Amino acid sequence: MKTNKLEIMVCMGTGGIAAGGTEVLSAFESAIKKLKIPAKLKKGCSVHKVGCRGLCARDVLVDIIIKEKKSTYQYIKPDMVQRIVDEHIVGNQPVADWLATEDYHNFHEKQVKVVLSDCGNINPESIDAYFAVNGYEAAKKVLTLMSRQDVIEEIKRSGLRGRGGAGFPTGVKWEICGGVKNAQKYIICNADEGDPGAFMDRAIIEGNPHSVIEGMIIGAYAIGAGKGYVYIRAEYPLAVERLRKALEDAGKKNLLGKKILKTGFSFDIKVKLGAGAFVCGEETALIVSIEGQRGMPRAKPPFPVHSGLWGKPTVINNVETLANIPHIIRKGPDWFASFGTEKSRGTKVFALTGKVKNTGLIEVPMGISLKEIIYDIGGGMDKGRDFKAVQTGGPSGGCITADLLDINVDYESLAKVGSIVGSGGMVVLDDTDCMVSIARFFLEFTQVESCGKCVPCRIGTKRLLEILDRITAGKGKEGDIELLEELGKDIKASSLCGLGQTAPNPVLSTIKYFRPEYEAHIRDMKCPAAVCKELIEFTILEELCKGCGACVRACPANAIKGEKKKPHTLSSELCVKCGSCFDVCKFGAVKKE
Amino acid sequence: MINVTIDGIKTSVHRDTSVLDAAKQCDITIPTLCHHPKLTPYGGCRLCIVEIKGINRPVTACTTPVSEGMEVTTSSPVLEKLRRTTLELILSDHPNDCMVCEKAGDCTLQELAYFYGIKENRFAGERRVYEKRDGNPLIERDMEKCILCNKCVRVCDEVQGVSAIDIAYRGFRSKVCPPYERDLDCEFCGQCIRVCPTGALTGRMWSLKGRQKDIREVDTICPYCGCGCNITLDIRKNEIVRVTSKEDTINEGWLCSKGTFGYKFLNDPARLTKPLIKYKGKFRESTWEEALGLVAKKLLKTKEKHGPDSIAGLASARCTSEENYLFQKFMRAVIKTNNVDHCARL
Amino acid sequence: MAGLAAVFGSGAMTNSIPEIENNDVLFVIGSNTTETHPIIGLRMKKAVRKEAKLIVADPRKIDLVRHSHLWLRQKPGTDVVLLHAIMHVILEQNLIDRVFILSRTEGFETFREGLRKYTPEYAEKITGVPARDIIRAAMLYARAKRPGIYYTMGITQHSHGTDNVYSIANLALMTGNLGMESTGVNPLRGQNNVQGATDMGCIPDQYPGYQRVDLPAIREKFEKAWEVTLSDKDGITATEMTDRCLDGKIKAMYIMGENPALSDPDINHTVKALKKLDFLVVQDIFLTDTAELADVVLPAAAFAEKDGTFTNTERRVQRVRKALDPPGEAKEDSRIIMELSERLGYPMRYNSMEEVFQEVAGLWQAVAGITYGRIEKQGLQWPCPTLEHPGTPYLFKGGFPRHKAAFSMVEYKPSRELPDRQYPFMLSTGRHLFHYHTGTMIRAGDALNSVAAEAYFELNSYDAGKLGVTGGQKVKISSRRGSIKIKAKLSERVEKGRVFIPFHYREAAANILTNTALDPVSKIPELKVCAVKIEKITKRGRPRIK
């Protein structure tokens, strides 16, 4: 980057755009245009969009780089642009009020960005921007200097494991598929990302689509595939658009198509839009879906590496897995392996959500402690509440409790305590979260998303859900917890695909760590976190009530009575448990339990 | 050949054999609901799960191909418990009306429920409730009894090539139905009825006609086209209850709509039951004695007056070969003419 | 199937149904197999699933087209040209089987000369099939390892039907695609026991087992067996019988289980003929249109009410078993014939149908090895000459009965009656899935019937637009022979200028319109091509000419 260059980067991932990124960008463009600066200087000046840089809650985020000095603004709206241009760019005096705060920088400090390294720094819609950060160098190296076996060896040596959930060693997968004799093979990029709350794959494609394409080219070369597919959710219109543009640009540069870079290797990629079913992210269902049938998993073996799409050997890799590949080739397997733990190498992107201060997308080295994630990167618990647990792995995962805060976040350690890394969902819970409800939430999701093919998952999860329903409604019976455990284990053991095999995890894991909470629901008819509506009791504390009448006006059921300036009373018979009084009372006189 | 050990029995089977078929060859029965030998394996009912040494979770025998040295256990307390749970789950969403179900006595689900002795159900809960509103006269669909084994969907696609039905919706709401839940509009071959293991699909024509135990089966040949499909007539009290077909025949157990449903004409009230003689342009019933006497007299007279070649006979492609033989023999040896033909040309 | 018999010395399917699934190329011409032979259709679809290539040649977009790799839409009645052009390409590309031609056929040299002018471009003009597709079809068929040809009435029901069959035979001969498993020429027979009826000698010039009545040695064999003297004169065919009735040569007829008054072409003509008879006896299970004309009607038993055998289209003799008692006083056809014979002074006494079959087995070598005992479980395919013989799934393994099969050059002859100014549409007739033949078995108040209850004809929507006819509208269709009223069904299955009528419906009997022109050899009528016109019915019921 030239030293005298001015660069303005506007975050325009899905989050950025939703917060008004497009408008901010055009505001900058027109403001710069109006500036009376010499044409020479204008040339070195660029205003462009970049992909997500993780902290979406602070969008629109804008970076301004003047002479290599970078300042980041947060919460930018179009009407704030002029002042920034006037004071910062013209006046060389950053607008201090709007600059990102210290915790923004802390958020990034502890992270190690590999796949996200260029997301948020380069214009995702420009192939030249990718070239500028050494893009496609890895592919060139592979196609011109390396044998198929070399590539596989490097990936194996790097220790990269699948980021789509199962954590299968990628090099081994490629090796098996590469060893199958067949003239026709496929490589598929799994960008279905159906976990509720997960958006790392979306961010990667929106922020740096070429890295995924490059990973696919390298993978295709290694296994001998001539055709690739990206199976992507139709609900990701921006990602689809950028991906299509990237494919087109790569095609124009002969990085895809016939005889790539004048080598003997030909490879092309098609985009397939998924119909939005969670189960279509499961690899066999995904294949069937590409073939044009209803996306339902089929039994393995045979595995896709032997018989996949149209019965041909097929490698399916997750977006993040593939985005790691160019880095490994470029910087070497040992560099990659230097991050992480012995069995879990490299970094992992997580979607950190829930009750922490900084929520968003983070990339951390494997093996980092949970504490560091929550307190250093996440900035600690929101509103200063008590940490209760972390749910990882979404609907297939489980929870980790406070006494395990020192645990290392990697495949093995999480599995040991009954949770998983999964695709990277990480929900932080505090004492206002009811664990039964959390389990219920995930189960509701899996039940609706079950493809219906096999009995344990289709009917079993429905029955689990029914039991949870009755527990949260205060109709739980003695023995229900045991029934949940028993049925949950049977569903895990006998379901066909990963969805059913993991669906009971949220239930089993919450029972394991929070059994008393379940028991409280059933025996005492109480929801300790005061979440389950049917079990909450609202009362007005006489000593605190000032008799202001706010609650009387707020109550839709006319359940609160009382004279002005005198303590009010709440009729539990009429109460519909909407919580309005609790919310409006300024004196904390409404008690919820 | 591949060597495998199943429940301690050593055997060798062809490559590409499934564990289920290999077990069958050892006379070991593994319960199934969604398997059909002529359709692609599905692995949906989860009843045929087995333990294989070296694999850390049970796998379905129908979808798993054998491999050299494989050691299979088809029954163990763990497996039986899982099977029981699965069956219990199916039954928790199944109408409990076997006593009036068309399929009772011939229903795989009923049989399994019996052998696993499932009386109480730990999982009783919501059942799917569907309105029956199918306008077609041939195939009765009671989707509350459907266990989503997918056999009908597969047979319609893989064998018949029609794809009139598929599974729609997801989760507990999953349902086999025609596109957009319209009425069934298909070739009405009835293949789906033949493979359905429960009372979800039955022939409307054979409702309330008789239970399996009262039925006498007679194997014969379909009277329609020249394929010569082998059919089995299920007979009760001199009436056809239904037409089925066995799997080890040239038609592999499949029939078309005519073969399956086209038997009503046999009991049609318009069938001729007595000889008729035309008298002054109108028919009157007669005895065989009189009718045959008249035919003999007339044929004889014509032959005497105009010669044997003034008489012609038409035999039938719908009568048996023996009858056709006798007919031409009659024309040739008795009438003494070669004027005999049939309608093969049409 | 006289044409095929003339070439190979046998006119049956050369292969068996289970072999179909192992074809690598299927060439289906003039056969709406999935509707007329649904279960054979299943085997074809199974073959396609096993990656066979399917070529369909049919003027209509029949269901099988959906499963095909190549669809040749020839104009009706131009099959000879299509087939010749295919053979022309095979010859050009030198894909013929020389060894086969030399060792097992005769007349190839003259035949190849005759093919010269049938270039794909020439054929394109006449058949309407693009030359490119003709070439593709030729390459597919000639390069296949196990190709099978399948045809039905679409090939035979023409005034030049025998020529069509010759052409098919020539195609198989020049490529040597005969006499092997899953490789051959297969006419699919329409009704369930046509094969049996022909096998049993219900044809005017042959005794059971295709033994000619004009050969003295054979006649003597039958005279001895039946203990009578027999006529040495060829009889006349069913279609000729109608004319002989009209000119008074035939005075009496005995019709067993047939309904020519609905199935024959030009029904009006047939009815007139039957009415002219001095005496007509009809033996059937229903009072059919033909029975209505009879002097005596004899009530017969239906298939489920008797024992015996049926022989299917792949020559498989299979057991028919009695399951029910016949209604009322109805009797098995065999009993009726025996009782009648007795009255005419020739007692035929058999204790069972098995005895009848044994008599046939004694007179016809090809079934000599078949007994009821052997076909208890599964049928046997003739030839099966000895009790140890396993039956013959495919024919001509070692050679042809005629020793060498002859190529016969035929020339393209247009159909007898083509559309013209006055009758601008080309009509074809046929079956559809839910009905069978003249409808006697399904029409009788049946649920199946209600799926396709009403008579209809298929009309291209372009023509419908031009005529101003909408779907479901009743119109009048007329030919030079008569007219019917029938509902229109708009369908892209038929091409512009053509209509199709299923012939099952008596209230709108297609055969009132059809042409009686016969093929000179097979005596099969031209049911697949005749000219008709379509008129709207006006309110007053009088048709308006359009």
Ligand SMILES: Cc1cc2nc3c(=O)[nH]c(=O)nc-3n(C[C@H](O)[C@H](O)[C@H](O)COP(=O)(O)O)c2cc1C
């Ligand atoms: C129900 C279910 C949903 C899944 N969804 C996804 C998904 O959205 N994205 C993904 O990459 N993998 C998903 N997977 C995992 C894939 O089946 C597969 O393991 C993965 O794509 C392999 O790629 P990897 O080896 O690079 O991780 C899912 C698995 C299951 C069982």
Ligand code: SF4
């Ligand atoms: S486990 Fe669930 S999602 Fe997976 S195949 Fe079975 S029903 Fe479908």
Ligand code: SF4
């Ligand atoms: S209708 Fe019958 S065959 Fe079809 S899925 Fe349901 S149970 Fe299976």
